[in-house]
Amino acid sequence: MAEPPQTDVSRPSALPTAKLLQRPTFNQALVDQNSDEYLDAIEEEWNKKLDTEVEVLVDGMVDIVSLASIGDKDKFRIAQESFQAESRAESMVRAANSLLSITHSLKLLLLLSDEAQIAHRRDAELKHVQQEKNEARQKVAELLDGLMNLRGGSSQ
Numbered sequence: 001m002a003e004p005p006q007t008d009v010s011r012p013s014a015l016p017t018a019k020l021l022q023r024p025t026f027n028q029a030l031v032d033q034n035s036d037e038y039l040d041a042i043e044e045e046w047n048k049k050l051d052t053e054v055e056v057l058v059d060g061m062v063d064i065v066s067l068a069s070i071g072d073k074d075k076f077r078i079a080q081e082s083f084q085a086e087s088r089a090e091s092m093v094r095a096a097n098s099l100l101s102i103t104h105s106l107k108l109l110l111l112l113s114d115e116a117q118i119a120h121r122r123d124a125e126l127k128h129v130q131q132e133k134n135e136a137r138q139k140v141a142e143l144l145d146g147l148m149n150l151r152g153g154s155s156q
Contacts (some may be wrong), residue, residue: 046102046106049098049102050099050102053095053096053098053099053102054095054099056091056092056094056095057092057095057096057099060088060089060091060092060095061092063084063085063088064085064088064089067081067084067085067088068085
């Protein structure tokens with residue numbers, strides 16, 4: 001069984017419409033972001049996920065409490081409210097599981113992240129807060145001196 005002779009003739013491919021050497025296009029906004037902007041965007045995304053899941057939990061609890069009203073109800077209404085309560089409880093369980101998944105992911109991110117970067121950001125935030133505290137103390141001291149000067153001048 002001899003191999004077919006090799007020629008320069010082009011052979012049709014299985015994918016005639018394939019575009020070879022086409023590279024995926026990246027969103028230029030993501031490429032242009034610096035590290036802080038990227039981290040802020042990720043933080044905002046996590047916050048949105050958390051807010052959504054907590055909102056589902058709160059809405060579900062409010063709905064379950066509103067369904068628990070006591071009054072004259074027929075069997076159909078009781079069955080309907082029971083189904084609604086079960087549905088809300090299931091969505092709350094899904095939201096709680098999602099929150100557990102989010103906390104697990106955040107723990108892993110914290111454990112696997114760059115500790116030097118975290119320490120640097122924490123130190124920068126601490127320095128900023130201390131600077132604000134000192135500015136507030138200075139402003140309070142100036143206001144207190146102004147009040148004392150007014151009192152001292154009025155008592156003489």
